[in-house]
Structures are given as C-alpha cells and as structure tokens.
Amino acid sequence: MAQGIRVGVFGSNGKVGRAIVAGIEAADDLVYTAGVDKGDAPEFFSDTDTQVVVDFTHPDVVMNNLKFLIENGIHAVVGTTGFTDERLAQVGEWLSAAPGVGVLIAPNFAIGAVLSMRFAQAAARFYDSVEVIELHHPNKADAPSGTAYRTASLIAEARAAAGVGKSPDATTAELEGARGAEVDGVRVHSIRLAGLVAHQEVLLGTQGETLTIRHDSMDRTSFVPGVLLGVRGIGDRPGLTVGLDDLLDL
Numbered sequence: 001m002a003q004g005i006r007v008g009v010f011g012s013n014g015k016v017g018r019a020i021v022a023g024i025e026a027a028d029d030l031v032y033t034a035g036v037d038k039g040d041a042p043e044f045f046s047d048t049d050t051q052v053v054v055d056f057t058h059p060d061v062v063m064n065n066l067k068f069l070i071e072n073g074i075h076a077v078v079g080t081t082g083f084t085d086e087r088l089a090q091v092g093e094w095l096s097a098a099p100g101v102g103v104l105i106a107p108n109f110a111i112g113a114v115l116s117m118r119f120a121q122a123a124a125r126f127y128d129s130v131e132v133i134e135l136h137h138p139n140k141a142d143a144p145s146g147t148a149y150r151t152a153s154l155i156a157e158a159r160a161a162a163g164v165g166k167s168p169d170a171t172t173a174e175l176e177g178a179r180g181a182e183v184d185g186v187r188v189h190s191i192r193l194a195g196l197v198a199h200q201e202v203l204l205g206t207q208g209e210t211l212t213i214r215h216d217s218m219d220r221t222s223f224v225p226g227v228l229l230g231v232r233g234i235g236d237r238p239g240l241t242v243g244l245d246d247l248l249d250l
Ligand SMILES: NC(=O)C1=CN([C@@H]2O[C@H](COP(=O)(O)OP(=O)(O)OC[C@H]3O[C@@H](n4cnc5c(N)ncnc54)[C@H](OP(=O)(O)O)[C@@H]3O)[C@@H](O)[C@H]2O)C=CC1
Pocket: 010, 011, 012, 013, 014, 015, 016, 017, 036, 037, 038, 039, 056, 057, 058, 059, 061, 078, 079, 080, 081, 082, 106, 107, 108, 109, 110, 146, 223
C-alpha cells in the first residue's frame, strides 16, 4: 500500500474538487484514494481506508456527507458553504459521539482571503462606515458568499466590542435590494459576473479618507495550499475547527 495520509474528495468532478484532486496527487505525503460525486456511494471512502475527506459539493448535501464521515470515523476538511450557527452546532453534536474525529470547516481556504478577513476585523473599529462587496462567477448557488458572511460577522463583532455603532445611512426611499443585504448589521453586496472567480472588497470610510481591502482568487488553485494544510493537520485536531486561522498560527 502506498505511504502517506489517505485522502478522498466529495465533489471530485466539481470546479474546486478537480483542483483539489490534482493537488493531492501531486503531493508526496498524500495518497488519493477515491472521489465521490453526485450518485456515487460514499462507502467508496470506507472501502478504501480513507483517513481524510475533502468536501467541495453544495450547501444542500454537505450535512449528509459530514454525518456519514463522522459516523465512519473519517476526518473532514470542508470548503462547502452554507454553515449557519445551527448547522455548526449539529456537527458539534455528531462529533461529541465520535471522539478522535476532526472536522475543519472554512469559508475560504485562500491564504489571502483569510488574511483579508483578519485585516478587515482589525480595521473595523477605526472607521464610521463599512460595507462588503463580494464578486463571483455566475454559477455560484449562494449569496452572499460564505466568506462575506464571515467577514461581516467579524467586522460586526469588532465594532460591537469597541462600542462603534452602525454605519451612517440616510436612505429613506429604496428600491428593494438597492442597499444590499444586512449581515449582523453590516451591508453586503453580491455581484455575479461571467469571467470572475472569487473576489471581495471591504470598503471602510471615515472623515476625509477611505480604506479598501481587496482579495482576488484568479484561479481555483488558490484554494489548494490551504486545503492541503487542513488535510495534514486535521488528524491532530479532534472536534470542530472553524476557519483556517489556527492552522496558520494567526
Ligand atoms: N471554502 C472555500 O475556500 C471555497 C468554497 N467553495 C464552495 O465549495 C462548494 C463547491 O463549489 P464549486 O466547486 O464551485 O461547485 P461545483 O458545482 O463546480 O462542484 C460541486 C460538485 O459536487 C457535486 N455534488 C453534488 N451533490 C453531491 C453529492 N451528494 N455527493 C458528492 N458530490 C456531489 C456536483 O455534482 P453535479 O455537478 O452533478 O451536481 C459537483 O461535481 C460551494 O459551496 C462553494 O461556495 C468554493 C470555492 C472555495
């Protein structure tokens, strides 16, 4: 049997899944065991002694996938979006019955995206106004993006802790949607445009100045190093880990 961590992929034929499979196959310390796509049996993973499974599928199916993995003692590294607090609590409950199993769920595995969320969190208390714009390819199912949700929550937390109120806004007449959605009181705007991959801007403003924190994933290979970091680390992190920050020592 080949040596290394035995890794499978849920959603292996998807846009990100294909990049992850190539990344696993190129790594000397990892062995690609199985890919499971829509209609395939997840038992492929247990039948091939898979130790870690990466999931890039769809918000509608990821919870079932995770239940299967946890019940079968397989660690998971999850990029699929759609994780509400309720979903995270459910995963935590499943994990409490499976000591030793680790699950990492991160809204964005691109290193620059993780850093940009941190930068936005640090800057949030210094500015009167903050809004988030996320820009993605038109095949994306969810809006706002998981990254934008997390960014807005981190910004809101930082502003609340510093006693900073809501961003000023005199709008009284509005075409529905014109001011975007609100996540924890922070405005988030979603653009879907052919030609884009995954991009985000956090705009901050105060008297006489603005600051823009922008991240661009130009290619889906941008997610691979973060995912492989998770794959290598998750076996030593039983329980639920949310976000890549701890694995990057941030
Ligand atoms: N955290 C991060 O860094 C990132 C997260 N994402 C998220 O990852 C997810 C996938 O994105 P993307 O690759 O662009 O999407 P794609 O639609 O290209 O890929 C999803 C794949 O999962 C397959 N699939 C659907 N249902 C199942 C199932 N029950 N079991 C196994 N496979 C299944 C799909 O098959 P079929 O096409 O036949 O339905 C498809 O091949 C999204 O939620 C996206 O937001 C994306 C990029 C980065």
